[in-house]
Amino acid sequence: xxGSNPEHFAxxxxxxxxxxxxxxxxxxxxxxxxxxxxxxxGAGLMKNLAGAxxxxxxxxxxxxxxxxxxxxxQAGNIDAQKFLKNISDLPVAALMIHGRTLAQGxxxxxxxxxxxxxxxxxxxxxxxxxxxxxxxxxxxxxxESKADGLGLARGVLGRPWLYKEIKKNKVIDLKVKQIxxxxxxxxxxxxxxxxxxxxxxxxxxxxxxMQGMVGAAKLREQLVKVSSLANRKxxxx
Numbered sequence: 001x002x003g004s005n006p007e008h009f010a011x012x013x014x015x016x017x018x019x020x021x022x023x024x025x026x027x028x029x030x031x032x033x034x035x036x037x038x039x040x041x042g043a044g045l046m047k048n049l050a051g052a053x054x055x056x057x058x059x060x061x062x063x064x065x066x067x068x069x070x071x072x073x074q075a076g077n078i079d080a081q082k083f084l085k086n087i088s089d090l091p092v093a094a095l096m097i098h099g100r101t102l103a104q105g106x107x108x109x110x111x112x113x114x115x116x117x118x119x120x121x122x123x124x125x126x127x128x129x130x131x132x133x134x135x136x137x138x139x140x141x142x143x144e145s146k147a148d149g150l151g152l153a154r155g156v157l158g159r160p161w162l163y164k165e166i167k168k169n170k171v172i173d174l175k176v177k178q179i180x181x182x183x184x185x186x187x188x189x190x191x192x193x194x195x196x197x198x199x200x201x202x203x204x205x206x207x208x209x210m211q212g213m214v215g216a217a218k219l220r221e222q223l224v225k226v227s228s229l230a231n232r233k234x235x236x237x
Contacts, residue, residue: 002028004040004051006058013062024066025059029083030098030129032072032105043102047076049086056090068094070129070151073114075102080114084121094125096151099141106154115145127151135165158208160186176213180236183209184229191229199227206232 001012016025031042045052059067069092073080080097097118099110110130128141129151138150156162161172190198206223210216222235
């Protein structure tokens with residue numbers, strides 16, 4: 001969940017707990033997207049210590065589910081340590097830290113030392129996140145951050161098998177035909193879930209699947225215009 005009003009979080013937590021019944025609720029204090037920041041949400045709320053604490057408390061009071069949070073290495077003049085000291089007495093179950101600052105956004109080298117040092121201020125499960133794109137990178141992050149686990153995001157776009165690579169500790173080298181097969185399975189699931197809107201939304205995923213392939217530019221040009229699963233199959237064949 002993300003937002004900027006603790007009262008809205010309180011209502012949302014009740015609805016999620018009673019109607020959706022997930023395994024837990026996560027509050028996002030890490031999103032760097034400008035339109036989110038302008039709302040005072042995401043990493044914009046991380047900069048507001050009082051608001052962030054009130055938000056976490058509002059969720060905790062209105063759910064019996066485990067509550068986790070995601071933050072960045074730093075947002076404005078508030079770094080991870082200041083943020084965690086501010087909520088050290090609250091029963092947050094897990095913490096994901098994106099190793100980049102708000103100013104870095106999605107580029108630049110993450111600071112895994114900050115994740116390691118956060119163990120002094122947070123006793124729950126800590127996950128490291130940011131710039132994890134392959135098995136070698138995952139191993140490096142775990143070694144340098146001493147985190148309990150990893151949070152994968154943009155690194156799995158077009159490469160959903162990265163989860164398996166890390167869990168099995170083995171690089172998965174797929175042929176183009178195998179990648180196309182996975183992309184089509186993904187497209188079918190998206191269409192089944194969201195109908196025609198899913199077909200349109202999936203165009204960006206197809207672009208990610210094609211990254212690094214010979215002739216990818218020409219292929220992408222065709223794929224971003226398709227409006228049916230059948231057309232996609234025809235083009236990829």
